[in-house]
Amino acid sequence: MAKRRVEPLLWLLFSAGGLAAALLLPVLLLFFGLVFPAGWVPAPAHAHLLSVARNPLTRIVLFGLSVLALFHWAHRFRYTLYDGLQLKRLSLLIIVVCYGGALAGSGIAGYLLLGL
Amino acid sequence: MSADYTEFHPRWYRRRMSVFWWVSRRSYLIFVLRELSSVFVAWSVVFLLLLIRAVGQGGPEYQRFVDRSSEPWMLALNVVALAFVVFHAITWFNLAPQAMVVRVRGKRVARSRIALAHYAGWALLSALAAWLIVE
Amino acid sequence: MADHIILQVTRYRPEREPEPTSQEYEIPLREEWAVLDGLNHVKDELDGTLSYRWSCRMGICGSCGMTVNGEPRLTCATFLTDYSPGPIRIEPLRNFPVIRDLVVEIGDFMRKLPQVKPWLIRHEDAAPPEGEVLQTPADLDEFTQYSMCINCMLCYSACPIVGLEEGFLGPAAIALAQRYNLDSRDEGAPERMEVLSTAEGVWACTFVGECTTACPKGVDPAGAIQRYKLTAATESLRSFLLPWRSA
Numbered sequence: 001m002a003k004r005r006v007e008p009l010l011w012l013l014f015s016a017g018g019l020a021a022a023l024l025l026p027v028l029l030l031f032f033g034l035v036f037p038a039g040w041v042p043a044p045a046h047a048h049l050l051s052v053a054r055n056p057l058t059r060i061v062l063f064g065l066s067v068l069a070l071f072h073w074a075h076r077f078r079y080t081l082y083d084g085l086q087l088k089r090l091s092l093l094i095i096v097v098c099y100g101g102a103l104a105g106s107g108i109a110g111y112l113l114l115g116l
Numbered sequence: 117m118s119a120d121y122t123e124f125h126p127r128w129y130r131r132r133m134s135v136f137w138w139v140s141r142r143s144y145l146i147f148v149l150r151e152l153s154s155v156f157v158a159w160s161v162v163f164l165l166l167l168i169r170a171v172g173q174g175g176p177e178y179q180r181f182v183d184r185s186s187e188p189w190m191l192a193l194n195v196v197a198l199a200f201v202v203f204h205a206i207t208w209f210n211l212a213p214q215a216m217v218v219r220v221r222g223k224r225v226a227r228s229r230i231a232l233a234h235y236a237g238w239a240l241l242s243a244l245a246a247w248l249i250v251e
Numbered sequence: 252m253a254d255h256i257i258l259q260v261t262r263y264r265p266e267r268e269p270e271p272t273s274q275e276y277e278i279p280l281r282e283e284w285a286v287l288d289g290l291n292h293v294k295d296e297l298d299g300t301l302s303y304r305w306s307c308r309m310g311i312c313g314s315c316g317m318t319v320n321g322e323p324r325l326t327c328a329t330f331l332t333d334y335s336p337g338p339i340r341i342e343p344l345r346n347f348p349v350i351r352d353l354v355v356e357i358g359d360f361m362r363k364l365p366q367v368k369p370w371l372i373r374h375e376d377a378a379p380p381e382g383e384v385l386q387t388p389a390d391l392d393e394f395t396q397y398s399m400c401i402n403c404m405l406c407y408s409a410c411p412i413v414g415l416e417e418g419f420l421g422p423a424a425i426a427l428a429q430r431y432n433l434d435s436r437d438e439g440a441p442e443r444m445e446v447l448s449t450a451e452g453v454w455a456c457t458f459v460g461e462c463t464t465a466c467p468k469g470v471d472p473a474g475a476i477q478r479y480k481l482t483a484a485t486e487s488l489r490s491f492l493l494p495w496r497s498a
Contacts, residue, residue: 047175109168
């Protein structure tokens with residue numbers, strides 16, 4: 001019965017994570033993954049980024065984004081392994097690795113953002 | 117060759133589903149690529165956390181991070197990741213209207229409008245983030 | 252336009268072969284003929300042993316579903332000229348066991364459908380006129396789309412999860428459950444949730460969307476399923492956060 005109650009909540013996390021990832025990751029990855037490293041626009045000064053990141057609103061948004069996007073991956077990847085590679089027999093291992101990984105990542109995100 | 121045929125019930129033929137069922141149709145392949153985009157979503161979060169850690173550690177570490185992210189393999193990885201993350205966003209915004217019923221003053225909002233609202237929100241948030249990041 | 256076209260038809264005769272084979276028939280290419288008319292020509296004129304299901308030949312009975320050139324189609328609604336010069340490959344509906352030739356076994360669906368209780372559930376009813384339940388056109392709009400299902404099983408054939416997960420209820424069953432959940436006369440939503448909000452119910456669906464593409468009646472089962480996921484998830488959240496509030 002507990003399993004029945006958890007699955008819908010995991011789907012909610014997946015959905016929220018999908019939306020958050022879709023809205024925010026493209027622009028962040030575009031700048032920090034491509035535009036700045038490629039030198040098309042000079043990378044912002046460290047002091048500027050630090051002050052933006054230290055803002056409590058930024059920390060909350062980044063934490064929310066990290067947690068939700070990681071649980072989005074966990075849920076989707078779990079079903080990709082079930083259906084795409086027909087690995088349902090390894091279900092317990094998959095669940096532990098996926099949601100455990102998301103939980104660990106969330107912890108790391110919280111630790112990093114608090115410590116800024 | 118005799119088949120397993122009883123008097124009342126012929127043997128049914130059941131085809132096993134191949135592990136590569138998703139290669140046979142274009143729509144299935146696009147679906148699996150969409151699902152795999154989640155791996156690059158996770159990578160993006162890891163990359164962002166590495167950035168945040170570098171920023172937290174100080175100027176020199178941040179500079180080292182920028183230098184490492186311009187190495188060819190990292191750049192290539194992030195270009196691929198960016199493509200998949202954008203693919204995720206587009207498929208998400210195009211499918212969301214099919215999953216929701218939105219009513220304004222009793223009338224159902226058209227699917228295209230809901231999708232448009234998502235894209236508008238995406239543009240707005242992206243512009244805001246870009247303005248915050250770039251000095 | 253050529254005046255003939257080749258049909259490559261799957262044959263399976265369990266009494267004499269262990270696996271399906273393919274047989275070719277050359278039939279007239281008539282502009283107004285559907286694939287079903289071609290099969291009827293084969294059975295009437297060329298090979299009376301060919302077995303397949305059909306009935307209304309106008310897209311309402313749901314009997315004539317088959318895989319045409321790799322796509323799940325109603326053969327009465329698919330025209331020969333759309334595939335000219337051919338050949339046209341006709342196979343039984345995928346994801347179902349094959350009984351003979353183009354005839355598939357749909358018992359699995361017939362057992363799954365009643366599980367979602369696809370009928371109006373009302374707890375107490377007075378006799379008319381006091382017991383009459385009025386519906387506005389807006390009430391009707393809520394569920395009409397999902398009532399269009401003709402149980403043709405094309406959605407089950409298109410859905411990869413149906414092929415991968417034996418217990419998955421499937422698109423049509425869930426869409427039909429929604430037809431009743433969203434009907435203002437119905438009071439059975441909590442009962443149906445027991446069956447729908449399970450690993451074999453909506454949670455097995457990963458929104459591939461092929462069911463909606465295949466549906467010949469515009470039911471949009473994918474949309475019905477995603478909408479139900481939100482309904483079930485909000486209900487789960489409510490019972491988790493506010494357990495004292497009943498459903």
